[in-house]
Amino acid sequence: MEQQIESYTTSKKENAIVSFNLRIKNCEKCRLSTSRTHVLMGEGNLDARFMLIALSPGEKEDAENRMFIGPSGNMLDKLLKASGMDRKSIYMTNLIKCMLPKNRRPKMDEIESCSPFLDEEIAIIHSEWIVPLGYYATRYVLTKYHTDPPPARTDFINIYGKPIIANNQKIVPLPHPASLLYNPSFESETMKKYKKLQIFSDDCKWFPLCPMKWYYEAGHLERKWIELYCRGDWESCVRYEMEEQGHDHPDWMLPDGSLDVGLKKM
Ligand code: SF4
Incomplete structure (x- = not known):
């Protein structure tokens, strides 16, 4: 499978996604x-840096055969806009491709039947970041990449907006936009989490000069530090913060602020 992933150029991706969609259309x-009325296909930019994964189509999406329309679509657009993005800059799809009647919870066997399609789609799109939206998609994606999800559903809120690297894949779970339709008081907190997508869209401005780059390129630093901070959440990097404030810090200080004496000897 890895070799197949490597070889997906944009035109190959287009062909692969067209034949994938044709294959699942009458599942x-x-x-x-x-x-259901339609098996809802993914939509968006095949070369997007971010692949958003929601749970399943709602009634309106099922009827009109479009991703994220109606109130939850409007909310998604609002959250993306706050992050300086729009639908053209992302790819979006669902864990379950058919509508769940009356918005009921998915059953385990339905996830088991449908998720191999998502696995294939993830392999075709091969985005830098996977962005599962809400509980079910987050639980599925973390498990797929061999990372334990939080033990209780109520704990998922603690990982939304926090980047993870698992099995070489960068993942950032976010709340589902529809959750704001039920809890509008969480809007500003949710917006802050979506704004992380904007942060992740650019490398840290200090990266070209940062000792972390040098240590990594010389093989002394694990890749996760670069991917999670320098090419990820640089806003949360302690080194970044200190650079911005003009405070001295040792070259061997890691992005989380801890000191790595092993690096001091290099
Ligand atoms: S370690 Fe921090 S300051 Fe250095 S490039 Fe990475 S994010 Fe920026």
């Missing part, structure tokens, strides 16, 4: 095929 692998 009858689970009971949801009897109540």
Whole structure:
């Protein structure tokens, strides 16, 4: 599979996604095929840096065969706009490709039947960041990449907006936009988490000069530090903060502020 992923150029991605969509369009692998109108395909920029994964189409999406329309789509647009982005800069899809009747929770066997399609789609799009939205998509994606999800559903809120690198894949779980329709008081907090996408869109401005770059390129530093901070959440880097404030700090201080004496000897 890895070799196949490496070889997906943009035109190959287009062909792969067209044939993938054709193949799943009449799927009858689970009971949801009897109540849906459409198997909803993913939409967006095939070369996007961010692949957003929601749970499943709602009634309106199912009827009109479009991703994220209606109130939750409007909310997504608002959150993306706050991050300086729009739909053209992302790819979006669902964990379950058919509508869940009356918005009920998915059953385990439905996730098991449908998730191999998502796995294929992830391999085709091969985005730098996977962005699962809400509980079910986050739980699925973390498990897929061999990372334990939080033990309780209520704990998921603590990982939204926090970047993770698992099995070489960068992941940032976010709240589902529809959650704001039920809890509008969380809007400013949710917006802050979506704004992380803007941070992740550019490398840290200090990266070309940073000792972390040198240590990494010389093979003395694990890749996760670069991917999670310098090419990820540089806003949360202690080195970045100190550079901005003009404070001295040792070259061997890691982005989380801890000191690595092993680097001091290099
Ligand atoms: S270690 Fe921090 S300051 Fe240095 S490039 Fe990475 S994010 Fe920027």
